[in-house]
Amino acid sequence: MLAARLHEYTEDMSRALSLDEVDKPSVEKPNGVVVEIDGAGWCQTDNHIVEGMWTDYVAQPLPMTLGHENAGTVVEVGPDVEVVSEGDTVICHPHVTCGTCRACRLGEDMYCENAKFPGLNADGGFAEYLLTNDRAVIPLPDGVDPMDMAPHADAGITAYHAAKKAVRELNPGDHAVVIGIGGLGHIGLQCLDAMSAAEITAIDLKEDARTLAASLGAHHTINPESENVADEIAAITDDVGAQQVLDFVGQDATTSLAPDIVAAGGDHHIIGYGGHIHEPSQALVNGEFAYRGTLVGKYTELQELVALVQRGDVDLRTSRYELDEINTVAEHLEHGEIEGRAVILPP
Numbered sequence: 001m002l003a004a005r006l007h008e009y010t011e012d013m014s015r016a017l018s019l020d021e022v023d024k025p026s027v028e029k030p031n032g033v034v035v036e037i038d039g040a041g042w043c044q045t046d047n048h049i050v051e052g053m054w055t056d057y058v059a060q061p062l063p064m065t066l067g068h069e070n071a072g073t074v075v076e077v078g079p080d081v082e083v084v085s086e087g088d089t090v091i092c093h094p095h096v097t098c099g100t101c102r103a104c105r106l107g108e109d110m111y112c113e114n115a116k117f118p119g120l121n122a123d124g125g126f127a128e129y130l131l132t133n134d135r136a137v138i139p140l141p142d143g144v145d146p147m148d149m150a151p152h153a154d155a156g157i158t159a160y161h162a163a164k165k166a167v168r169e170l171n172p173g174d175h176a177v178v179i180g181i182g183g184l185g186h187i188g189l190q191c192l193d194a195m196s197a198a199e200i201t202a203i204d205l206k207e208d209a210r211t212l213a214a215s216l217g218a219h220h221t222i223n224p225e226s227e228n229v230a231d232e233i234a235a236i237t238d239d240v241g242a243q244q245v246l247d248f249v250g251q252d253a254t255t256s257l258a259p260d261i262v263a264a265g266g267d268h269h270i271i272g273y274g275g276h277i278h279e280p281s282q283a284l285v286n287g288e289f290a291y292r293g294t295l296v297g298k299y300t301e302l303q304e305l306v307a308l309v310q311r312g313d314v315d316l317r318t319s320r321y322e323l324d325e326i327n328t329v330a331e332h333l334e335h336g337e338i339e340g341r342a343v344i345l346p347p
Helices: 044-051 146-153 155-167 185-195 207-215 229-236 281-287 299-311 323-334
Strands: 002-006 018-021 032-042 069-077 089-092 129-133 137-139 175-179 199-203 220-222 242-247 262-270 290-293 318-322 341-345
Touching (some): 018 323, 044 323, 069 129, 155 242, 185 299, 199 207, 220 229
Parallel strands (some): 199 220, 262 290, 318 341
Antiparallel strands (some): 002 018, 069 089, 089 137
């Protein structure tokens, strides 16, 4: 089969991946599942993987097929698999877990001690077929297109996971801020709107992104290039600040906003990454606010997100590309030229 594979780390996205002929995967364990890929989302994390940013955190065997946002049709199952059958359409949770370690038994999928992450430390879905297991596949309802669902396997569940944590702390009349209305941010904003009665402010440099945010439920928008974010949030919240901030950018310029815009006792959720947190410890003590990290989400949260999508509460903006256009997609995303999420189609 044909697969898009990373052979060496590079910052030149025009040659990020090569198209190679590789063996089709087959079921190796009783709980194994092989999925014929209908669509696989390209993610900013894929750019970071290509650049080698993850090597300090995860051992990566190269060459490796990238692609961790996967959906498609089941074509082979192991003898112990009961949750899906051949012919079922599924979305694949990106963490292929063991089910027996303590983290798994606590329901904390992302902390599994024996997990594989296709596209990060195992072969992923920028190919015709993907090997996964029964703990990582969620059947899709009739009428839900797996090509449009694929990016929810990471972008969607990550945004939902952050929004769900924030919603627990939001009461009617509270204020929430979403920074960055891009591929993840536009999903997170919709989740906040669907799951809470908070007043939502969206922050983005792009006019098109702010317009999109307003159409998806944001009550206020701010252009950080021409407006003082702290002053605007103070005016919107009567000097209280935002109880919850969802930062889908995660650069120094956005993480540094927290002391000035987060309400006392609130949270600044870091979802996008690449920057740093450089704040005096006294700022956290005085405001008693917290920075909170976000690492994808649980299997059950992906199920919940599918339910929101089916109900029409979350609309994912996607554009589709052929497998041989994959490096063009990487370049476009590097330059911020893709609205919503890019979906790679198999050959």
